[in-house]
Amino acid sequence: MPGFRELLTQTKKHIREIDPAAAEAQLGDATFLDVRELDEYEQGMIPGTVFIPRGHLESQVENKLADRTKPVIVYCAGGTRSAFAAKTLTDLGYTDVVSMIGGFGRWKNEGRAWITPAVLSPEQRNRYHRHILLPEVGEEGQQKLLASRVLLLGAGGLGSPAALYLAAAGVGTIGIVDMDIVDASNLQRQILHNMERIGERKVDSAKKTLTAINPDVDVVTYDVRFGADNVLDILDGYDVVVDGTDNFPTRYLLNDASLLKRIPVVHGSIFRFEGQVTVFDPYNGPCYRCLLPEPPPPELAPSCAEAGVLGVLPGIVGSLQALEAIKLLLGLGDSLNGRLLAYDALETSFRTFKVRRDPNCPACGENAQIVIAEYDDMCLPHAVLADGSSPHD
Numbered sequence: 241m242p243g244f245r246e247l248l249t250q251t252k253k254h255i256r257e258i259d260p261a262a263a264e265a266q267l268g269d270a271t272f273l274d275v276r277e278l279d280e281y282e283q284g285m286i287p288g289t290v291f292i293p294r295g296h297l298e299s300q301v302e303n304k305l306a307d308r309t310k311p312v313i314v315y316c317a318g319g320t321r322s323a324f325a326a327k328t329l330t331d332l333g334y335t336d337v338v339s340m341i342g343g344f345g346r347w348k349n350e351g352r353a354w355i356t357p358a359v360l361s362p363e364q365r366n367r368y369h370r371h372i373l374l375p376e377v378g379e380e381g382q383q384k385l386l387a388s389r390v391l392l393l394g395a396g397g398l399g400s401p402a403a404l405y406l407a408a409a410g411v412g413t414i415g416i417v418d419m420d421i422v423d424a425s426n427l428q429r430q431i432l433h434n435m436e437r438i439g440e441r442k443v444d445s446a447k448k449t450l451t452a453i454n455p456d457v458d459v460v461t462y463d464v465r466f467g468a469d470n471v472l473d474i475l476d477g478y479d480v481v482v483d484g485t486d487n488f489p490t491r492y493l494l495n496d497a498s499l500l501k502r503i504p505v506v507h508g509s510i511f512r513f514e515g516q517v518t519v520f521d522p523y524n525g526p527c528y529r530c531l532l533p534e535p536p537p538p539e540l541a542p543s544c545a546e547a548g549v550l551g552v553l554p555g556i557v558g559s560l561q562a563l564e565a566i567k568l569l570l571g572l573g574d575s576l577n578g579r580l581l582a583y584d585a586l587e588t589s590f591r592t593f594k595v596r597r598d599p600n601c602p603a604c605g606e607n608a609q610i611v612i613a614e615y616d617d618m619c620l621p622h623a624v625l626a627d628g629s630s631p632h633d
């Protein structure tokens with residue numbers, strides 16, 4: 241039976257090794273794989289590293305390193321565990337694997353760049369366990385969500401399910417704009433609120449519900465009318481906007497401001513038994529004005545009047561919006577950028593339609609000049625004058 245030294249010598253015959261200087265030259269091209277234990281990793285790591293403790297290597301590597309031909313540089317603390325790990329990876333079919341001589345210890349001693357990874361608390365690891373199990377999310381993705389900021393327009397039918405799921409998922413900052421008061425007639429679909437909150441400000445009720453679900457979430461409330469005078473300030477610093485408004489004036493205003501700020505908007509709308517969801521990613525896809533250059537005349541604009549809506553429908557559409565927002569935050573999959581998803585609840589069908597960017601769009605087209613404008617009750621846009629007043633005042 242070979243002893244440890246002999247086994248290591250044998251293993252090293254089957255692998256390639258490079259020193260930290262050669263490894264550093266491949267930063268950005270090769271995948272750095274850290275096979276130390278969690279407590280070692282938490283003390284410091286090479287930036288951009290994939291972390292799989294040696295004991296989990298065989299079971300996790302296929303999920304975390306899908307491309308077996310991409311160069312991999314394995315490191316541990318001193319270069320021994322990484323040698324064995326490199327041999328294992330080679331046996332698993334990885335074609336370009338090297339072990340880093342001297343490990344993280346030598347890397348650090350030679351003054352090369354390293355960082356302390358942001359780590360989740362034990363409570364957070366438990367709370368977000370089902371996220372962490374997904375290799376596409378993992379601890380890194382959860383950290384990203386916790387550092388993310390999503391603004392919700394409206395704490396109503398669409399905003400309610402969206403807010404509940406974004407808070408549960410651990411989106412660290414959720415802003416909510418709404419100036420309404422909870423009314424009993426809201427409770428048929430606005431599941432953020434309840435009987436005890438009737439008469440309360442909607443933003444306050446929303447904050448109570450969300451904080452009770454997840455104390456990690458910082459809920460920022462805007463109990464104001466969303467208008468041309470404050471839209472740019474409110475949007476400032478948010479990563480994604482989830483639009484749960486029900487009227488054209490606000491949608492146009494949001495569209496133009498989000499283009500200026502280059503913040504993607506997850507748009508949702510509902511009417512009777514139908515819902516629509518899409519993503520407007522500024523200058524990477526169509527905007528709301530590409531889809532609808534002019535508001536429809538008031539008599540054809542149901543959202544300007546009170547319209548009926550089946551109770552569960554906003555739950556489905558708002559949940560889809562929350563999911564699209566999380567995908568955008570994590571860079572996961574294909575968003576609904578350039579596609580409009582239409583849901584018909586009566587026939588239980590989902591259809592997607594292509595939406596193209598209009599080169600002559602008045603907001604995102606080549607020669608467009610964005611004016612942050614106020615709109616009147618008839619859904620007709622009019623510009624704000626230089627002094628801030630409206631020509632219709």
Ligand SMILES: [Zn+2]
Nearest residue numbers: 527530601604
């Ligand atoms: Zn456009």
